[in-house]
Amino acid sequence: MSDLCRKLRLPSDFDVFQLCWQPDFDRFFFDQLKKRSINIFLFRGEFIFELGRTAVAEVPQLGNATYVFTRPTDIREFVRRYAATKREDIRRNRGNIAAELGFIGRVMHGNHPKKWLTDLRARIGEPVDYTLTAT
Numbered sequence: 001m002s003d004l005c006r007k008l009r010l011p012s013d014f015d016v017f018q019l020c021w022q023p024d025f026d027r028f029f030f031d032q033l034k035k036r037s038i039n040i041f042l043f044r045g046e047f048i049f050e051l052g053r054t055a056v057a058e059v060p061q062l063g064n065a066t067y068v069f070t071r072p073t074d075i076r077e078f079v080r081r082y083a084a085t086k087r088e089d090i091r092r093n094r095g096n097i098a099a100e101l102g103f104i105g106r107v108m109h110g111n112h113p114k115k116w117l118t119d120l121r122a123r124i125g126e127p128v129d130y131t132l133t134a135t
Contacts, residue, residue: 028113030060032120041079048082050075053125054104057082062109066116068123070102078102 030047034040039050046059050071055078057067067090072078081101090098091106107119121128 026060026062026109026113028060029058029066029109029116032117033058033066036124036126039075041075043079043083048079051124054123055102056120056124057087062111065106065108066120067106068104068120070104072102 033047033049033051033056036051037049038052041048041050043057046057049056049058052071054071055069055075057069058064067087069078078101081097085097085101089095090101090103093099093103104123107116107123109116118128
């Protein structure tokens with residue numbers, strides 16, 4: 001994303017979140033994934049984050065879910081295939097697409113962002129301190 005910003009002559013401190021901001025986007029989800037990411041891809045109203053061990057598709061909005069996948073060997077091919085797939089097809093594994101994309105599972109946003117973060121960290125393989133989760 002920083003290469004794209006440089007090519008477009010955007011300031012180095014430009015916030016990519018602004019590219020697809022919607023009034024109901026919740027910054028918390030985006031920021032938590034951004035600080036863990038190696039690369040960020042923007043696709044329609046969602047982001048695909050390449051993380052250390054996984055890839056994550058995120059619509060940073062309450063009421064949605066974070067989709068977690070195993071980290072693909074070719075992230076660009078993964079993004080291309082993901083872009084041609086509906087989330088419902090992934091959930092139902094239509095045409096074996098979930099297996100082909102390496103779908104691990106979803107993490108629901110819910111009403112408690114700290115719970116989402118705890119669940120996300122477990123799914124992406126980060127150590128989790130369960131004493132910090134709010135009930």
